Amino acid sequence: DTGVSQNPRHKITKRGQNVTFRCDPISEHNRLYWYRQTLGQGPEFLTYFQNEAQLEKSRLLSDRFSAERPKGSFSTLEIQRTEQGDSAMYLCASSLMQVGGTDTQYFGPGTRLTVL
Amino acid sequence: AQSVTQLDSHVSVSEGTPVLLRCNYSSSYSPSLFWYVQHPNKGLQLLLKYTSAATLVKGINGFEAEFKKSETSFHLTKPSAHMSDAAEYFCVVSGTYSSASKIIFGSGTRLSIRP
Numbered sequence: 730d731t732g733v734s735q736n737p738r739h740k741i742t743k744r745g746q747n748v749t750f751r752c753d754p755i756s757e758h759n760r761l762y763w764y765r766q767t768l769g770q771g772p773e774f775l776t777y778f779q780n781e782a783q784l785e786k787s788r789l790l791s792d793r794f795s796a797e798r799p800k801g802s803f804s805t806l807e808i809q810r811t812e813q814g815d816s817a818m819y820l821c822a823s824s825l826m827q828v829g830g831t832d833t834q835y836f837g838p839g840t841r842l843t844v845l
Numbered sequence: 846a847q848s849v850t851q852l853d854s855h856v857s858v859s860e861g862t863p864v865l866l867r868c869n870y871s872s873s874y875s876p877s878l879f880w881y882v883q884h885p886n887k888g889l890q891l892l893l894k895y896t897s898a899a900t901l902v903k904g905i906n907g908f909e910a911e912f913k914k915s916e917t918s919f920h921l922t923k924p925s926a927h928m929s930d931a932a933e934y935f936c937v938v939s940g941t942y943s944s945a946s947k948i949i950f951g952s953g954t955r956l957s958i959r960p
Contacts, residue, residue, distance in 0.1 A: 733888075771935050771950035772889070820888060831877045831896040832939050834948065836889040 731756055733837035735821050741843045742811055749807045750840045754823030761804050762834060763796055764820040765789065772820055778804060779826070811844045818842075847872045849938045851951035859959045864923040866954045868936030871917060878919045879937040879948075880910055889935065895919060906930070931958045 734753045742748050754761050760779050764772035775794070776786045780801040790796075793811075798804040808815055818841050822834040852867040870876060877896050881889040893904025900912040910921045919936060936951040 769953075771953050773950075774948070822889075831894065832948065833877075833879070833891065833894055835891065836881070838888040841886070 733821055733823050733835055735819075735837040735840050737840060738838060739841050739843075741845065743845050744813060745810055747807065747809045748811060748842065749805055750819055750821075750842075751803060751805050752821030752823075752837060753803045754821070755825075755835055758823035758825045758835075759801070760824045760826045760832070760834075761798055762822040762824075763804070763806050764822065766818040766820055766839070767816075775806075808842075811842075813844045816842055816844045847876065847938050847949050849936050849949050849951040851934075851936050851954050853954050854952065855955045855957065857957040857959060858926050860928055861925050864921070864926045864930065864956065866921040866934050866936075866956065868919045868921065868951060869917055870919060870936070870938045872938060877939040878910075878912060879939065880904065880908070880919075880921050881935045881937060883933045883935065883953075885932075892921070892934075926956075926958050928958050928960070931956055 736751045740748055762777040763775040765775055766772040774787050775790050776796050778798040781798050793809045796806045818839045820839045821837045824832050824834045826832050848871045850869045875897055879894045880892040882892050883889045892908050893902045895902050895912045903909045908923050910919055912919050933953045933955050935953050937948050939948040
């Protein structure tokens with residue numbers, strides 16, 4: 730199966746530590762999205778890439794968060810100096826977006842972050 | 846601007862009875878609309894999508910949704926609920942290629958199935 734994969738699936742860290750998550754999109758998908766989902770809520774958009782270019786960042790993405798997609802394939806999301814409020818499920822999605830097409834996003838299983 | 850409202854936070858039905866999950870949207874242009882399902886501690890799975898073709902859209906697992914422009918609705922239905930349908934369902938509106946291209950999720954509807 731060549732769906733979206735995310736690693737790790739679970740991460741427990743202490744407040745103040747840095748964490749990094751990885752997302753591998755569906756092969757040849759040009760767009761990659763990151764979302765955050767807290768308990769009982771729908772996913773909230775964080776940022777997205779078209780190929781290697783980061784085209785939009787949400788106001789939710791504080792300066793402690795950084796995302797990269799260096800070769801237009803996999804992406805990493807790093808959170809520095811984690812806070813308890815960062816505890817959430819981090820979801821990655823990818824899509825093949827073409828002019829005039831529909832942005833149908835396919836989601837990975839998510840990385841659940843717990844900050845102690 | 847776009848928005849999406851899921852009218853029920855929780856719906857409970859008996860196994861074998863019909864399911865109706867309601868979604869209203871707001872968009873200043875022709876939107877793309879989606880329904881996703883999320884089982885506990887899992888990612889989101891695409892159920893179906895509307896992209897300005899047929900207004901009645903059929904999806905996986907027997908679900909379907911009807912786009913009604915006059916009512917700005919995109920309700921999700923299934924004729925007969927199964928225990929495995931118990932999950933969280935999200936209605937989603939998406940912009941066009943030339944827009945900011947983020948998608949807007951509704952707040953979700955939790956579907957419970959009674960035996």
